[in-house]
Amino acid sequence: MKIIVTDEVSAEGLALLTQEPRIQLDVKLGLSKQQLLDIIGNYDAIITRSGTNVDRDLLDAGKNLKIVARAGVGIDNVDVDYASSKGVIVVNAPFGNTNSAAEHTMALLLSFCRNVTIANASLKSGEWKRAPFTGQELKAKVAGVIGLGKVGGRVATRLKAFECEVLACDPYISVKRAHDLGVKLVSHDEIYKNCDIITVHTPLNDETRNMIGPREFGLMKTGVVILNVARGGIINEQALLENLLSGKVTGGAVDVWSEEPPKSEHVKQLIACDRLVVTPHLGANTFEAQVNVAIDVSREIINYLDDKPMENAVNIPRFDLALMDQMRPFLNLMRVICDFGIQLLDSNPETLTFSYAGTIAHYDCSPLTVCGLSALLDRMVDQDVNMVNASLIAEQMGIVVEETKSTQAGAFSNTITLVAESKGTRRLISGALFEGSPRIVRLRDYNMEFAPEEHMLLMNYADRPGMIGKIGSIMGTHEINIASMNLGRSEKKGEAMVILALDSAIPPNILDEIKIATEATFIKALHMKIDTCSRNCGCGA
Incomplete structure (x- = not known):
């Protein structure tokens, strides 16, 4: 590589x-x-x-x-x-840099509150002044933390250590998480209305861009302290500048900017404001x-x-790492089901439905669904397909992808079912795990249990005496060994389904011979990839 x-x-x-x-x-x-x-x-x-x-x-x-x-x-x-x-x-x-960013937040806050930067410049210039640099304590201040993730949580803990009352806002954090940190979860507006100090620790996206603007500044107390050590653009810089100049915001600290390096006049004015402690995006800049x-x-x-799960891939759906070992066999089962099922279709599917039954349905199954979609599409299109782009490719192809779950278990503790529909045809295949290994347990309306092999033959024909003998005779004549056979039928003398595991591939001319001899209504030679998911999949199975 x-x-x-x-x-x-x-x-x-x-x-x-x-x-x-x-x-x-x-x-x-x-x-x-x-x-x-x-x-x-x-x-x-x-x-x-x-x-x-x-x-x-x-x-x-x-x-x-x-x-x-x-x-x-x-x-x-x-x-x-x-x-x-x-x-x-x-x-x-x-x-990797959560501790660094949290410590930098506290360093900037304390620098502002104790006038460290301007007192330092004054003393170095030869002055000896104390009164102009009287500071303020953090103790008993109400601090608002917007974003209670890895960095925000550490900042909240440090603010608590300085005896602040800490309010927090994060729609993705549980009440228990807030309770464990010793903070109170409130709404955004309550943060703006009640806090003496406000610090943001969210990612920059469409939801958070300019999250704090003129309206939000209008709700704040006069004399509020503002910090941004997250991403430039979360706080509207023009609005921050105007509120610093008006005195509504007494000051604060900024480490990140919408332009790095700054170009716009209002960003340069903001940086020059003597009531703002500023640094050039140093939040993550520690050796550690x-x-x-x-x-x-x-x-x-x-x-x-090494084909292992990627813990921090931002564009791959993945299981909680605590569940990865438990769910990995199901990823392989899904690949086997889809590898088998796609070969039964004569045209691209219009609808794909992935169903999960049993205890597995208690968990987020979306990584399984995307892994299955990836395996299916990889057989259908020329471009490389993996868990990153599978959903996008399916959407571009007009394929409807659905997911259903039921905690009701049938004959097996957990089953995964794929239903593919196209041009009036419907193919159903279900699978389960036996001691961690994948098994097919249902095809269409037939309950059939078998382990997928590299070379297989699936066929339907009218159930009548001598059919198995005809198949075996033709196979024997052409020296194709049958490793195993599974047979199912809808009723006596009705339709029968047989699945054969073979030691070698079956040539098309022999397939035609068997079809004619048995008057098969459906016959298909299958070639399975009996291995784990390809590296390109990205699922980690």
Whole structure:
């Protein structure tokens, strides 16, 4: 695997990759956009920080790209949607710099509250002044934390240690999580109305862009302190500047900007405001954090090479890591079901329904559904299909994908069923696990239990004496050995279904001979991929 590193990334953190014989690592810093476009097609992965814009042009030029690895939390410099459409996995390092960002938040807050930056400049200039730099304590202040994730949670804990009363707002956090941190969950507006200090710790997306603007500043107390050590653009910078100038906001600290480096006049004015402590995006800039994020993305690339689950892939649906070992056999079962089922269709499906029954239905099954969709589409289209782009490709093809779940178990503790419908035909196949191994347990209306083999023959014919003998005789004449056979029928002398496991593939001319001899209404030679999911899938099975 060839990997290019285009931004400053800790060499210590990249040691996992430099020591890996399967990897060629090229560090090329300071490339112009055109220079990078000229060479990116030679690489399977790119490792960046915020200095490289992974846009459509780069993704189009990266014909062999499989992974974009962002050595940090933010991915706003990566066009994730377009990467997904091209089947490129995007990974980040959301936890490596959490402590660094939390500590920087507290450093900026304390610097503002105790006038550290201006007192430092005053003393170094030869002055000895104390009265102008009288500060304020954190004790007994009401602090509002917007976003109670990894960084926000650490900031809340540190604010509690300084004896602040902490209110928090995060629609994705449980009351228990807030209780464990010792904070009170409230609405956004309650944060704005009641807090002396407000700090944001959310990602930048369509939901959070300009989240704090003129309306929100209008709700705040006069004299409020504002901090942003998350992403530039969450707080409307023009509105922040106006409220600093009016005195509504007494001051605060900002580490991140909508433009880095700043270009607009209002951003430059904001940075110049003497009541704002500012830093040039240093939240993750500790030696420890830089090593940690590099290690995290390096591990993800090694996981990819080793066909292991990718913990921080932002565009792959995945199970909770605590469930991964438990769910991995079901991922393989899903692939087997879909690999079998797609070969029974004569045309592209119009509707695909994935059904889960038993205890498995208590869990989020979307990773299973996407894994199955990936396996199906990989047989149907020329382009590479994986869990990243499977849903997008299905949508483009006009395929309706549905998912149903029932905790009611039938004959098996857990079953997965695929129903594919196309042009009036309907194919149903169900599978279950036997001691961790996949088994097909139902085809259409027939209960049949068998282990999939590499070479198989499936056929339907009218149930009458001598049919099995005819099949065996033709197979024997052509020296095709039958390894096993499973037979089902709808009723006596009705329709019969037989599935044969063979030691070798059956040629088309012999297939025609059997069809004529048995007057088969349906006959299909199947070739199964008896292995785990391909690396391209990304599911980790």
